[in-house]
Amino acid sequence: xxxxxRFLLFLSIMGPGIITANIDNDASGITTYSVAGARxxxxxxxxxxxxxxxxxxxxxxxxxxxxxxxxxxxDLIRENYGIKAAFxxxxxxxxxxxxxxxxxxxxxxxxxxxxxxxxxxxxxxGALAIWMLVxxxxxxxxxxxxxxxxxxxxxxxxxxFMSKPDWAPVLKxxxxxxMRWDSEYIMLSIAIIGTTITPWxxxxxxxxxxxxxxxxxxxxxxxxxxxxxCFITDIISFFIIVTxxxxxxxxxxxxxxxxxxxxxxxxxxxxxxxxxxxICLANAGLLGAIIVPLATAYYICEAMGWEAGINKSxxxxxxxxxxxxxxxxxxxxxxxxxxxxxxxLMVLSxxxxxxxxxxxxxxxLLLVNNKKLMxxxxxPRSYNYISWGTIAxxxxxxxFMIITTLAPMHS
Amino acid sequence: xxxxxxVFSSExxxxxxxxxxxxxxxxxxxxxxxxxxxxxxxxMLVIEKKKKYFxxxxxxxxxxxxxxISSRTYRDNLxxxxxxEDDLLVVRDILDKQIVDxxxxxxxxxxxxxxxxxxxxxxxxxxxVGMRGILRRLGIERGSEEFLxxxxxxxxxxxxxxxxxxxxxxKLNAITLTVPRQMLSExxxxxxxxxxxxxxxxxxxxxxxxxxxxxxAEALSELKPEMQADIINAMDTEKxxxxxxxxxxxxxxxxxxxxxxxxxxxxxxxxxKEEAEDIQELLEHDDDTAGGRMTNDxxxxxxxxxxxEASERFKxxxxxxxxxxxxxxxDKEEKLIGVTSLKEMILAEPDCLLADIMETNLKTVSPGEDxxxxxxxxxxxxxxxxxxxxxxxxxxxxITVDDIIDMLLPPAAKxxxxxx
Numbered sequence: 001x002x003x004x005x006r007f008l009l010f011l012s013i014m015g016p017g018i019i020t021a022n023i024d025n026d027a028s029g030i031t032t033y034s035v036a037g038a039r040x041x042x043x044x045x046x047x048x049x050x051x052x053x054x055x056x057x058x059x060x061x062x063x064x065x066x067x068x069x070x071x072x073x074x075d076l077i078r079e080n081y082g083i084k085a086a087f088x089x090x091x092x093x094x095x096x097x098x099x100x101x102x103x104x105x106x107x108x109x110x111x112x113x114x115x116x117x118x119x120x121x122x123x124x125x126g127a128l129a130i131w132m133l134v135x136x137x138x139x140x141x142x143x144x145x146x147x148x149x150x151x152x153x154x155x156x157x158x159x160x161f162m163s164k165p166d167w168a169p170v171l172k173x174x175x176x177x178x179m180r181w182d183s184e185y186i187m188l189s190i191a192i193i194g195t196t197i198t199p200w201x202x203x204x205x206x207x208x209x210x211x212x213x214x215x216x217x218x219x220x221x222x223x224x225x226x227x228x229x230c231f232i233t234d235i236i237s238f239f240i241i242v243t244x245x246x247x248x249x250x251x252x253x254x255x256x257x258x259x260x261x262x263x264x265x266x267x268x269x270x271x272x273x274x275x276x277x278x279i280c281l282a283n284a285g286l287l288g289a290i291i292v293p294l295a296t297a298y299y300i301c302e303a304m305g306w307e308a309g310i311n312k313s314x315x316x317x318x319x320x321x322x323x324x325x326x327x328x329x330x331x332x333x334x335x336x337x338x339x340x341x342x343x344x345l346m347v348l349s350x351x352x353x354x355x356x357x358x359x360x361x362x363x364x365l366l367l368v369n370n371k372k373l374m375x376x377x378x379x380p381r382s383y384n385y386i387s388w389g390t391i392a393x394x395x396x397x398x399x400f401m402i403i404t405t406l407a408p409m410h411s
Numbered sequence: 412x413x414x415x416x417x418v419f420s421s422e423x424x425x426x427x428x429x430x431x432x433x434x435x436x437x438x439x440x441x442x443x444x445x446x447x448x449x450x451x452x453x454x455m456l457v458i459e460k461k462k463k464y465f466x467x468x469x470x471x472x473x474x475x476x477x478x479x480i481s482s483r484t485y486r487d488n489l490x491x492x493x494x495x496e497d498d499l500l501v502v503r504d505i506l507d508k509q510i511v512d513x514x515x516x517x518x519x520x521x522x523x524x525x526x527x528x529x530x531x532x533x534x535x536x537x538x539x540v541g542m543r544g545i546l547r548r549l550g551i552e553r554g555s556e557e558f559l560x561x562x563x564x565x566x567x568x569x570x571x572x573x574x575x576x577x578x579x580x581x582k583l584n585a586i587t588l589t590v591p592r593q594m595l596s597e598x599x600x601x602x603x604x605x606x607x608x609x610x611x612x613x614x615x616x617x618x619x620x621x622x623x624x625x626x627x628a629e630a631l632s633e634l635k636p637e638m639q640a641d642i643i644n645a646m647d648t649e650k651x652x653x654x655x656x657x658x659x660x661x662x663x664x665x666x667x668x669x670x671x672x673x674x675x676x677x678x679x680x681x682x683x684k685e686e687a688e689d690i691q692e693l694l695e696h697d698d699d700t701a702g703g704r705m706t707n708d709x710x711x712x713x714x715x716x717x718x719x720e721a722s723e724r725f726k727x728x729x730x731x732x733x734x735x736x737x738x739x740x741x742d743k744e745e746k747l748i749g750v751t752s753l754k755e756m757i758l759a760e761p762d763c764l765l766a767d768i769m770e771t772n773l774k775t776v777s778p779g780e781d782x783x784x785x786x787x788x789x790x791x792x793x794x795x796x797x798x799x800x801x802x803x804x805x806x807x808x809x810i811t812v813d814d815i816i817d818m819l820l821p822p823a824a825k826x827x828x829x830x831x
Contacts, residue, residue, distance in 0.1 A: 069611065070611030070614075075509075082548075083545060083549065084548065084549060087549060210611065213641065215641075304545060305509070305520020305540060
């Protein structure tokens with residue numbers, strides 16, 4: 001095959017990995033990176049490298065399963081581990097993803113507020129727009145919107161360069177691990193992994209690959225797509241940390257939210273950096289709020305065998321439409337009602353995500369090693385050591401995070 | 412062994428099986444079923460004791476209901492069981508899997524399986540695809556029922572009779588159950604396409620193999636291009652060629668253009684010569700031009716033909732042609748000079764000449780023009796078909812209104828199943 005032809009083949013197969021990668025950097029991810037950069041400068045940059053490796057290891061297996069079986073992860077769990085495993089996992093996913101939707105809409109609300117638009121107007125408008133776009137919009141239109149949304153992420157790369165960091169220490173911090181026995185430092189480094197490797201994106205990636213109907217022969221191109229996607233995720237994270245590390249950290253500005261980062265950037269870096277941060281956050285929040293509820297409704301309905309599809313009515317696909325609609329409606333309500341337990345929901349979502357992740361990863365690893373499903377495409381033995389090691393490390397770290405979230409350390 | 416009443420598989424699985432003395436032989440792991448008349452029946456239980464599996468033939472059972480399962484056999488007489496792909500097992504092969512509900516024309520998941528006593532056998536009568544099945548498996552059916560009764564509502568039963576089920580996997584077909592194979596073929600081709608687009612590629616290709624040529628051709632044209640290519644590639648050349656031949660030439664050309672050129676050539680060689688030439692001609696046009704959208708399947712007669720003569724010929728030609736609502740009038744050099752509609756031809760006096768009734772103010776499109784231009788002309792003049800004519804006046808084909816609708820509003824199965 002000529003090099004040109006191979007490139008064309010890759011173009012036709014790429015997509016799922018790269019899109020998943022972008023959605024992975026949702027509002028809560030951006031918050032984590034902004035906080036990390038503002039609080040510790042470049043010193044957490046090194047965590048991105050191991051995170052990327054872990055992400056590649058896991059996503060590669062998920063993608064392989066999608067290509068070989070042609071089925072989504074929730075289908076495979078239901079078919080191989082029965083309804084109980086599938087049901088409780090889906091219940092967890094529903095709770096965790098409700099929290100994720102709230103976080104994303106909250107990101108949208110916060111970015112609108114700092115742009116001077118009231119959240120009491122913009123949240124209902126955003127929610128309604130999402131709902132209409134998905135249920136009434138044509139596929140081509142939705143795809144175009146998503147593509148533009150994905151491109152907007154590169155705003156962070158621009159802002160990273162605009163912040164004119166001193167590249168020597170940046171690159172040094174990116175490759176040289178450093179450890180600080182500071183509870184906040186440890187928590188943030190775990191949070192970076194936790195926000196990058198999430199349960200729902202495994203379901204999303206596998207389904208979108210199965211959906212695309214990529215053939216075994218083209219698996220190499222699909223793998224490349226996934227690996228590029230993983231790197232894009234972390235390149236975006238890298239530039240968010242660099243921007244905040246270069247501009248906010250030297251002034252000792254502490255932030256708790258991504259929107260605060262945008263606001264803090266205004267006097268330091270001017271209107272452009274502020275606008276980039278605000279618009280990118282709004283974009284990420286809205287994109288997450290489109291995909292997360294939709295994906296959740298799909299996985300649940302597929303695992304349970306309910307009719308699913310956005311071109312169906314409430315009567316044809318009641319469970320699907322209700323899960324999708326209620327997730328968006330309730331999440332918007334939570335953000336707008338003053339005194340709603342926003343923080344509690346965020347914590348709950350993080351804990352459920354953390355509890356869910358080990359099960360998702362272990363099921364995934366067991367399934368990918370199932371000869372009946374995967375045939376000759378099971379993990380090679382050496383690769384299994386790496387993947388079990390990676391998964392064990394992630395489980396350990398998220399376990400640690402859950403414990404400290406529920407019983408905060410006193411430092 | 413007498414068995415009366417009904418029981419769900421979930422009420423049996425993991426239940427202890429007792430020997431005549433009341434000792435536990437093991438727990439039910441799975442149920443093997445075989446073909447029966449009228450419905451499949453349970454031939455044996457697979458039981459598990461300390462990670463070892465044993466077979467317990469149906470005839471050795473003494474009592475079988477949701478409370479007690481007891482056998483006439485003692486532990487020492489049990490025969491070990493090895494899981495084999497040749498057996499059809501309820502839990503392993505049916506439960507939790509996707510099946511086609513041929514009655515509702517959709518893909519559903521098996522939540523539970525209902526058995527019923529019939530002449531001393533346990534027959535498989537239905538699968539539960541509803542909420543009740545899920546709750547029963549989770550062990551909360553009763554609780555949910557009571558909870559809902561407080562609100563004066565009840566849980567609906569959602570059982571599908573085994574008669575209306577089409578298995579998705581080849582294995583279930585191998586052991587010919589009483590499932591009617593033609594079940595799927597009775598559905599509307601668009602529904603079949605919808606079902607195929609909802610399952611994995613492999614399962615889709617398998618379902619396709621069971622269809623007769625005519626249904627297959629129609630269903631195939633409803634699928635999205637990559638899927639069409641996959642299915643044709645998975646088939647042996649002869650059957651694939653038969654299906655392509657059955658399709659209207661424009662759709663056949665669309666599919667062939669998505670295949671590798673060797674495969675397309677191979678298929679064309681297996682198609683009747685005349686048909687193959689039509690397809691070949693269409694393959695030369697670009698996808699999004701009028702030429703790429705057109706079909707060369709149309710009815711055309713000479714101007715000096717009488718209406719009577721034309722009607723007689725029409726009866727023969729119309730069998731083969733998809734779009735028969737317009738009759739095109741070509742002169743000796745095959746140049747388009749006029750058109751008449753089927754309605755006008757039927758209403759005209761039999762001895763009239765076609766030249767007398769034909770419309771000569773023609774709306775046409777040239778092969779290289781954009782397909783959207785063709786759509787606009789069809790929409791503006793409310794046509795059912797639009798002739799494609801080159802600058803010298805030669806007619807190449809027609810674009811039909813359903814091709815335009817498909818272009819503007821692709822059928823569900825042609826879009827992605829998931830929109831994002």
